[in-house]
Amino acid sequence: MENICKSPHPLLKMAEIEGRGRGLVSTQPLKPGQVILKDSPLLLYSASPLVTSNQQHKNTFCSNCYRVILQSPVSCPWCTSSFFCTSNCQSIALSSSHTPWICQSLNHLRNSLSSHNLIVDQQIQARFLISAYNLAVVSPSSFRVLLSLQGDPSFVSEKDVLLLHSLVATCPSANLGEFGFSKELTAALLAKDKVNAFGLMEPFAPDRERGVRAYGIYPMASFFNHDCLPNACRFEYVDTDVNNRSNTDIIVRVIHDVPEGREICLSYFPVNFKYSERQQRLKEDYGFTCNCDRCVVEANWSDQEDDAMDKDGEESEEEEDEEMEEDVDVDNEVNVNGEMEERDQDFPHAYFFLRYMCNRENCWGTLAPLPPDASPSTVMECNVCGNLSKSDELMVGAGDH
Numbered sequence: 001m002e003n004i005c006k007s008p009h010p011l012l013k014m015a016e017i018e019g020r021g022r023g024l025v026s027t028q029p030l031k032p033g034q035v036i037l038k039d040s041p042l043l044l045y046s047a048s049p050l051v052t053s054n055q056q057h058k059n060t061f062c063s064n065c066y067r068v069i070l071q072s073p074v075s076c077p078w079c080t081s082s083f084f085c086t087s088n089c090q091s092i093a094l095s096s097s098h099t100p101w102i103c104q105s106l107n108h109l110r111n112s113l114s115s116h117n118l119i120v121d122q123q124i125q126a127r128f129l130i131s132a133y134n135l136a137v138v139s140p141s142s143f144r145v146l147l148s149l150q151g152d153p154s155f156v157s158e159k160d161v162l163l164l165h166s167l168v169a170t171c172p173s174a175n176l177g178e179f180g181f182s183k184e185l186t187a188a189l190l191a192k193d194k195v196n197a198f199g200l201m202e203p204f205a206p207d208r209e210r211g212v213r214a215y216g217i218y219p220m221a222s223f224f225n226h227d228c229l230p231n232a233c234r235f236e237y238v239d240t241d242v243n244n245r246s247n248t249d250i251i252v253r254v255i256h257d258v259p260e261g262r263e264i265c266l267s268y269f270p271v272n273f274k275y276s277e278r279q280q281r282l283k284e285d286y287g288f289t290c291n292c293d294r295c296v297v298e299a300n301w302s303d304q305e306d307d308a309m310d311k312d313g314e315e316s317e318e319e320e321d322e323e324m325e326e327d328v329d330v331d332n333e334v335n336v337n338g339e340m341e342e343r344d345q346d347f348p349h350a351y352f353f354l355r356y357m358c359n360r361e362n363c364w365g366t367l368a369p370l371p372p373d374a375s376p377s378t379v380m381e382c383n384v385c386g387n388l389s390k391s392d393e394l395m396v397g398a399g400d401h
C-alpha cells in the first residue's frame, strides 16, 4: 500500500491498493465498535419510480430529509408530487435538491414517460441524472467531488446512456454552468452512480421485504472497497432521532479489533450470499472479480458445498452437524481481542457467521459492538434490524440453531 493521497478522517487514510484502486486504511489500532466515519450525502435521490400507481408511496416521505411524514405534509409550491415534513425542509430543498429546474424537469419526465417506455431502473437513473446536473449548478465544488469518484463510462450500457441522455435533453433548458451538458458527461455520471451509490433502506420489518427509500452518493464512504468478510459495517438510522443526527447520514463502525495500517472494507451486500451470487453481483454491478480470503476458500468448493450454504446463509442439517465440531475448534482459536488467528483462514466464515451475523429471521444483518467507552462494549447492534444482543448470548443462540 503506497501513495497515500489525503486524509478523509483522522482514523482513516486513503491509499492506493494494488488491484483495487483507492481504499481506506486505519491510521491507528481500532477498537471493536469504534465509529470510523460519519458521512453526509453529496447527492440524494428518491428510489421511487417517476410514475407510480401507488399514490400513498409517493406521498409518504419528505423529499428533503427522506423521513416518513407523520403530520400534515408541507407541499411543494409548484408540483403535486413532492412533499416535505416541515417548512424548514421545504426551504432547504427549494434551493438544493428540489429547485425549480428539478421540479419542472421531473414533471416534464413524468408527462413524457409513456412515449419513452422506461423500465423502473431507468426511471430512477433519470432521477439521478436530473439531481446530478442540478448539483453542477447549485454546488460546483460538490459536483467536482462527484466527478472525482471512481466509475468507468464504458461499464455503462451505451444504449442506456443514449436513451437517458436524449430524455434529459428534452427537459427545460437550464444554466448548466461550467460543466455543460454532453453525452460523455452523462455516461461518466451514470458510471459514478453505478459503483458508488448507497441505498438508504427502509427500516426493517420482519413481515415484508425491505425496500430502498432513496439512493445517496457519500463522498468519503465511496472509498471503501468490498470484502466478503468485512471488518466494518455501515449503520443508518432512518426515521429514528438517535442523537438528533441527520436522517440520511451513514455511520461506519468497525466490527472487531483492527490493527494500524489494515484496509477497512465493507460488504457491498448481505454477507450470507453464496459464492456464485457474490461473484456475479460484483462482476455485473462493480466490474471486478473478488479474491478475498473467503472467496479463495469457496472457489474450491464443489457446487454441492456452495449450494449447501443457501441464500439464507443456512446450511443443510448434515452440513451443520459436521460444522458444529469445526465451530468449536474455530471458537478456541479466537484470541482475546476477538480476532481470528492465522489457523482459521481455511474456514474463516464459520466464525464470522456465528459472531457477526444477525440470527433474527429474514434479517441477515451484520453485528458490530456498540461504540466502546473505556473498554469494548459487549452489546452487539445489528445494522439491519437494530436488534441489540449481548455478545455471549448471541454466541449461544447462534450455535443452537
Ligand SMILES: C[S@@+](CC[C@H](N)C(=O)[O-])C[C@H]1O[C@@H](n2cnc3c(N)ncnc32)[C@H](O)[C@@H]1O
Pocket: 019, 020, 021, 022, 023, 149, 150, 195, 196, 221, 222, 223, 224, 225, 226, 227, 285, 286, 287, 288, 289, 290, 291
Ligand atoms: C465504491 S468504489 C471503492 C473505491 C475505489 N476503489 C476507488 O478507487 O475510488 C467501488 C469500486 O472499487 C473497486 N473495488 C472495490 N472492492 C474491490 C475488491 N475487493 N477488489 C477489486 N476491486 C475492488 C471496484 O472497481 C469497484 O467498482
